[in-house]
Amino acid sequence: MRVQLTIALSGLLAMPAYAAQFEVDVQIPQMRVAEYHRPYVAVWIEGAGNKAVADLAVWYQDKDTKEGHGTKWLPDLRQWWRRSGRTLDLPVDGVTGPTRPAGEHALDFSSSDPRLKKLAPGNYTLVVEAVREVGGRELLKIPFTWPATAPQSGKAQGETELGTVALTITP
Amino acid sequence: MKRYLAIALALAAALPTAAFAHKAWLLPSQTVVAGDAPWITVDAAVSNDLFYFNHVPLRLDNVAVVAPDGSKVETRNGATGKYRSVFDVQLQQEGTYRIGVTNHYVVARWEQDGERKRWRGTAETFSEVPKDAKGLEVSESVSRVQTFVTKGTPSDTVLKPDGVGLELVPVTHPNDLYAGEEATFRLQVDGKPAAGLEIEVVRGGTRYRNAQDEIKATTDANGEFRVTWPEAGMYWLETSTSDDKVSMPQAKQRRLGYVATLEVLPQ
Numbered sequence: 001m002r003v004q005l006t007i008a009l010s011g012l013l014a015m016p017a018y019a020a021q022f023e024v025d026v027q028i029p030q031m032r033v034a035e036y037h038r039p040y041v042a043v044w045i046e047g048a049g050n051k052a053v054a055d056l057a058v059w060y061q062d063k064d065t066k067e068g069h070g071t072k073w074l075p076d077l078r079q080w081w082r083r084s085g086r087t088l089d090l091p092v093d094g095v096t097g098p099t100r101p102a103g104e105h106a107l108d109f110s111s112s113d114p115r116l117k118k119l120a121p122g123n124y125t126l127v128v129e130a131v132r133e134v135g136g137r138e139l140l141k142i143p144f145t146w147p148a149t150a151p152q153s154g155k156a157q158g159e160t161e162l163g164t165v166a167l168t169i170t171p
Numbered sequence: 172m173k174r175y176l177a178i179a180l181a182l183a184a185a186l187p188t189a190a191f192a193h194k195a196w197l198l199p200s201q202t203v204v205a206g207d208a209p210w211i212t213v214d215a216a217v218s219n220d221l222f223y224f225n226h227v228p229l230r231l232d233n234v235a236v237v238a239p240d241g242s243k244v245e246t247r248n249g250a251t252g253k254y255r256s257v258f259d260v261q262l263q264q265e266g267t268y269r270i271g272v273t274n275h276y277v278v279a280r281w282e283q284d285g286e287r288k289r290w291r292g293t294a295e296t297f298s299e300v301p302k303d304a305k306g307l308e309v310s311e312s313v314s315r316v317q318t319f320v321t322k323g324t325p326s327d328t329v330l331k332p333d334g335v336g337l338e339l340v341p342v343t344h345p346n347d348l349y350a351g352e353e354a355t356f357r358l359q360v361d362g363k364p365a366a367g368l369e370i371e372v373v374r375g376g377t378r379y380r381n382a383q384d385e386i387k388a389t390t391d392a393n394g395e396f397r398v399t400w401p402e403a404g405m406y407w408l409e410t411s412t413s414d415d416k417v418s419m420p421q422a423k424q425r426r427l428g429y430v431a432t433l434e435v436l437p438q
């Protein structure tokens with residue numbers, strides 16, 4: 001009985017090992033400015049023709065304000081707003097969240113995540129866009145192929161509003 | 172000599188372009204908007220420079236704001252100053268709003284006691300013009316000054332033409348314009364494609380450059396024309412024409428004008 005249970009459990013535990021890992025590292029740089037506000041950041045995947053196919057993360061001020069949850073400034077993430085944001089009913093579970101401080105932020109996704117699972121085999125681009133109140137805007141792109149048959153990694157270096165953005169895919 | 176000059180001036184005034192010698196425009200505070208029930212504010216003026224208030228305000232009598240569902244939206248805090256008018260609009264619905272001024276005038280000219288008289292009104296007030304006016308010339312004018320603002324997802328309801336006068340029918344959505352990309356628009360007169368119309372497109376900020384840098388375009392057989400936006404900014408688009416499809420028997424000519432303010436965003 002005990003042996004059977006162990007086998008059953010190990011079978012469950014073993015399953016994620018077959019799932020590919022999709023890791024995005026986003027660095028928000030430290031700023032020496034008189035007035036600092038955390039940036040709004042969007043992380044999404046584009047397919048052919050710059051079509052947004054998956055929203056991975058959107059960080060914005062989701063606290064109550066007179067102007068309505070900070071959504072007023074979301075169009076400043078202007079590529080994301082055009083490709084995806086303007087069609088969404090915000091907030092989106094598992095995608096939107098509060099702004100994050102300067103530092104490294106790791107986002108881990110499994111290939112069993114519905115957003116990655118639904119992707120047809122092909123070439124895609126990971127896009128990270130950041131915009132800061134009374135600051136600037138920056139957009140970085142890292143191409144990749146999905147599903148991954150071999151390990152893939154890509155890096156893009158921001159100059160102003162983003163630090164290093166890295167993508168690591170482990171099949 | 173003086174008489175010739177007067178005739179020349181009268182002729183010049185009769186040309187359709189003369190009616191738009193100054194540039195009329197509506198300038199929204201932003202065109203791509205998000206939030207629960209955000210406000211925008213709109214400046215309205217007539218000027219030579221874009222978009223600066225330095226001539227006369229655009230009157231707000233005929234301002235109409237149409238919501239994404241086709242209903243009329245009341246403007247708020249309207250005021251007309253020396254150089255510009257201003258009003259606010261609250262965007263309660265998701266989609267595209269059309270903000271516009273449509274003027275439908277009747278203009279009469281005649282001679283009285285050796286003096287040229289000019290009258291502007293509507294078909295309803297035309298009785299103000301003396302019945303025995305000498306050398307009476309009557310023309311009608313239908314002109315539109317428009318701009319578009321979208322909250323959330325762009326929608327198409329307000330882009331449908333009324334079928335009266337000169338209208339722009341966007342093929343590319345007017346709130347989906349980006350630097351370096353091409354946009355297509357169609358012009359219609361009374362709901363039918365208008366071929367051979369000349370369009371002028373000028374980017375704002377003319378005060379800080381030496382040339383108008385206008386983009387010229389002409390409509391094809393389908394009434395369509397294309398513009399590739401050289402850079403981001405607020406653009407003023409204008410065209411005009413005239414015909415003899417008048418609605419009152421005294422009038423001989425109908426002048427048609429169209430102006431739109433379009434925002435082109437950076438990539």
